[in-house]
Amino acid sequence: MKYNEISHFSHLQHTLKFEYTEFPFKCDGCKEVGIGSRYRCATCDFDLHMHCALPSSSITHPFYTKCSFQFLSRPPGDTPRFCNACEKDVTGFVYHCKSCGFDLHPCCAKLPMMLDDGDVKLYLYRKVSAACHKCGRKGRSWSYRSTCKKYNLHVACVREMLMESWHDIYVGRGKGRRLETRIPSLKNTLHTHHKKSKGKVQKCCEIAGLAVQFIISALLGDPTTLIAGVIGSLMSRA
Known part of the structure; x- marks a missing residue:
């Protein structure tokens, strides 16, 4: 595998190649809009944000010092959930705190301070x-x-x-x-x-x-x- 290619659990049939684009795309991980750096399968038209392609298994955030956010491939439970940062619905990849019930889109979780x-x-x-x-x-x-x-x-x-x-x-x-x-x-x-x-x-x-x-x-x-x-x-x- 080349250094600019990765395998990802969400798209096992092909490797994903790193590329840079000035045109918007929809991330097939978190289901949100993206631009710039991404990992892509051109064969299947499959795209992932950098944050979704290379997620951390768990993160902390300075706004929620008592929380531990775990990376999940889908929102937990059957009720609609929203991101505590941007208030938009969570429909794909998410960082979730089980103890507090807070959710963050991967890109929102990594917003620069x-x-x-x-x-x-x-x-x-x-x-x-x-x-x-x-x-x-x-x-x-x-x-x-x-x-x-x-x-x-x-x-x-x-x-x-x-x-x-x-x-x-x-x-x-x-x-x-x-x-x-x-x-x-x-x-x-x-x-x-x-x-x-x-x-x-x-x-x-x-x-x-x-x-x-x-x-x-x-x-x-x-x-x-x-x-x-x-x-x-x-x-x-x-």
Whole structure:
């Protein structure tokens, strides 16, 4: 087996090859959207996020110090479950804490505690008291907050922005439907709650827009500058 190939329990018939793509794909492990690094079987059109292809058998998380999350190939039990980070349904691979009942998508479980592009630093919080820059509400899901503490973005809200454009990413697959590859636009999605001069408000929104690019990159399983740049480029065309 080549160094860039792996065998995986979820796809035993073929090996999976590592590749890098600037186009979205649906991970056949966690059933969520991905972009960037992946392991793929081209013969079967089978894709896995890096986090799903090479999972840890168990993890801990700084937000849940008393929990031990075990990697499962499917959600436990028969009742619907949701991710405690992004609030989206869990339908595939998951990290689950048996004692507390908490669930995390593999990509959400590995969200960076800090995103930094050299100018803007965003820190991940379980809860923040300030309003989200997009929805204007407090609380809700995990949030990324700027160093200056002037704006916050719920992980759930950024996830919703992403899914607004990619809602039907693989619905009707094989029936001639076109794959939607447009990254969600920021137009009319971010609201400012600051009573400041127009220049400062505009700057705040620009920073928030940059933040969205990086958070989307992280949610898609590849929080790299390159992918953030690709997302930013596509967003500017929308």
